[in-house]
Amino acid sequence: MSELLIAGGTVVTGDHMGPGDVLVRDGRIAAVGPDLQANGVLDRDAFEHQGGRILDASGHWVMPGGIDTHTHLAHPIDRLGITTADDFFSGTVAGACGGVTTIVDFSLQRRGESLIEARDRRLGEIEPDAVIDYSFHTIVTDVRGDVLAEIPVLIEDGLPSFKVYMTYGDKIVHDGGLLGILEVTAAHGGLVYVHCENDCAVTHLIEKHLETGRTGPAFHKSSRPPVVEAEATHRAIMLAGVAKAPLCIAHVTSAGAARHVAEARERGEAVVAETCPQYLVLDDSVYDPDGGFEVAKFVCSPPMRSALHRDALWDALAAGSVQQVSSDHAPFHFRNQKTTGRDNFTRIPNGLPGIETRLPLVFTGGVTTGRLTPQQFVQVTATNPARIFGLHPRKGTLDVGADADVIVVDPDAEVEIDAAGLHSRVDYSPYQGMKVRGFPTWTLSRGEVIVDRGEVTAPRGRGRRAERGPITSEALP
Ligand SMILES: [Zn+2]
Missing domain, CATH: 2.30.40.10 (Urease, subunit C, domain 1)
Known part of the structure; x- marks a missing residue:
């Protein structure tokens, strides 16, 4: 004992x-x-x-301990031939140093592959390395009848959440596929976790930018305006309504998307949402047209928004209409990875590092300023993520x-963020110099x-797979 x-x-x-x-x-x-x-x-x-x-x-x-249900460790971006800068060792060490004790990462189904194959490949990558407990969502990219039939098997196996991208090239799932997944998850205690942006609009706007020579990183922002996020968020909520399925919206960044979530909840629908520190403490001034290629450090999707949107997200967190803050830790080195898109912003790998700084940024921006109570801080960083993703009451x-x-x-202990002192392998921090x-x-x-x-003091590989039960609408915060 x-x-x-x-x-x-x-x-x-x-x-x-x-x-x-x-x-x-x-x-x-x-x-x-x-x-x-x-x-x-x-x-x-x-x-x-x-x-x-x-x-x-x-x-x-x-x-x-913090629960981070949105990390991309050892995550391949096939289109660019790039993998995120942290594996499950460096990424979970960074998490532990930032107060994270459980992550829920992703397994990626490639086209033609089964979900079970994707699961087994992923477990092989995580088990030897993780220093904290882990699980993962299954990214469904190829919606076939035999794939839908695997969803109940994964739920039974303790992997009850499924990520769907409504945009993003080779990962996109169109509305019909999303509806099919929602129907199966609703019937078997699963949860769809959805990235909402209108793919037609984003594709159109990107083409227009490139045709007119607007190729620098600052144009990432205008290629993905808030309205494309709000529209897709609304559509995902409506489709979940058709299937009578619970739904979790990934990384809400705009007032419009947050309002659609709040309205769905007021109607009594089982819709929950997350936001991320970058949308709470940064704003779109990072996309400075005179900022040169340094701006690429802040290229993520959706992009950061104006201060009005940022303040709306704090309000939504405090009101409980957005229930959790995850990092969306997707670290790409500035040198040799972000630079892939030096001449074309659409080739900049999308994502920011943040697993280690998530809790301090929410603590400082929320609790220290009085926007969140200490109890709300715990809710949005630990208790609610556990409830949403089937980890409660063990975590x-x-x-x-x-x-x-x-x-x-x-x-009261204050620290100045410096990338050199953080534990991620990535070569910069978007929060450099913040206290x-x-x-x-x-x-x-x-x-x-x-x-x-x-x-x-944690040895490599000490982390265990976290047990997760089915997710029901009634259990959601
Ligand atoms: Zn992500």
């Missing part, structure tokens, strides 16, 4: 904040409450005598019996201290 006590901190969960200890036994939460010794739950002398470890959390907040809470995935954070709070002093995964005051 191994025991650990996180003593004398302020415990913050999705619905509670107050002084407390957290007792961990054999990797699970064994007790939570104010002064466990004074209240007779724990004999501290005996505990220490038996070799129990104590973390002094005075001055710290003790919270569920995302500090309830007795839950996995002891815990972060201990000094809410943030919310990096963990300690990160615990299943009761093991895996980051100890900035030092990574």
